[in-house]
Amino acid sequence: MPVIKVWFHPESPYARRVLCFLDWTGISATRIQVALENREHLEKTYLDITPFGRVPAIVDNGFALSESLAILRYLVARDGLFEWYPEDLQRRAVADQWLEYVSQHGAPPFIELAWNLNMAARYGLKPRVGAAEAAAKKIKRELPVLEARLTQCSFLSGEGRPGLADVALYPFAALAVEAQIDLPRVAPHLAAWMIRMADLPVPAITT
Ligand SMILES: N[C@@H](CCC(=O)N[C@@H](CS)C(=O)NCC(=O)O)C(=O)O
Numbered sequence: 001m002p003v004i005k006v007w008f009h010p011e012s013p014y015a016r017r018v019l020c021f022l023d024w025t026g027i028s029a030t031r032i033q034v035a036l037e038n039r040e041h042l043e044k045t046y047l048d049i050t051p052f053g054r055v056p057a058i059v060d061n062g063f064a065l066s067e068s069l070a071i072l073r074y075l076v077a078r079d080g081l082f083e084w085y086p087e088d089l090q091r092r093a094v095a096d097q098w099l100e101y102v103s104q105h106g107a108p109p110f111i112e113l114a115w116n117l118n119m120a121a122r123y124g125l126k127p128r129v130g131a132a133e134a135a136a137k138k139i140k141r142e143l144p145v146l147e148a149r150l151t152q153c154s155f156l157s158g159e160g161r162p163g164l165a166d167v168a169l170y171p172f173a174a175l176a177v178e179a180q181i182d183l184p185r186v187a188p189h190l191a192a193w194m195i196r197m198a199d200l201p202v203p204a205i206t207t
Helices: 013-025 068-079 089-106 108-122 131-152 164-173 188-198
Strands: 004-008 029-033 057-060 063-066
Touching: 004 013, 013 068, 013 164, 057 068, 063 068, 068 164, 089 108, 089 131, 089 164, 108 131, 108 164, 131 188, 164 188
Parallel strands: 004 029
Antiparallel strands: 004 057, 057 063
């Protein structure tokens, strides 16, 4: 099979969803770093690959695709990796339920907190006024949801092994320290899940 090209930034949790999945599944890919800080994502050469001008994006044998979750679903179907995203109607529906939940509610507060408390300053940018407080409120609502699921199941998938919802959450939850969330104290089951996920091979942070 031709080698996939993947455009990423090492600090983008969206891109890291794809990088983690590539590593965990052993799909070979050429990684191309996009310097968001130099606005490379807004250059024509990159916009020719993805109309959205964001990372991640992939090109597979001339076929271009953006949006991290669309890419994960594509890779599952392309390589028949249905252990990550079941084909059975109701198991797929549950996988989608958790994937949607992570996408809409579970993951965003981690990056919003981490960005506004730490990351923005690293890039010489100012955090948005009130954004960290708003994200802290959101995380307070979502942590008990994640914690309850991971009290009942070892992975969000509910399948006894990680699924796409777990992949989608992992790089965001990995921002807990930068988000100033003491996971072992406030969400011990989520913290234990992080360790289970970290036991899977994880890509290095740089190319
Ligand atoms: N919904 C997109 C979000 C991707 C995204 O927001 N990526 C950020 C980096 S974390 C980006 O490229 N930002 C550049 C910009 O918005 O200009 C996905 O899931 O792939």
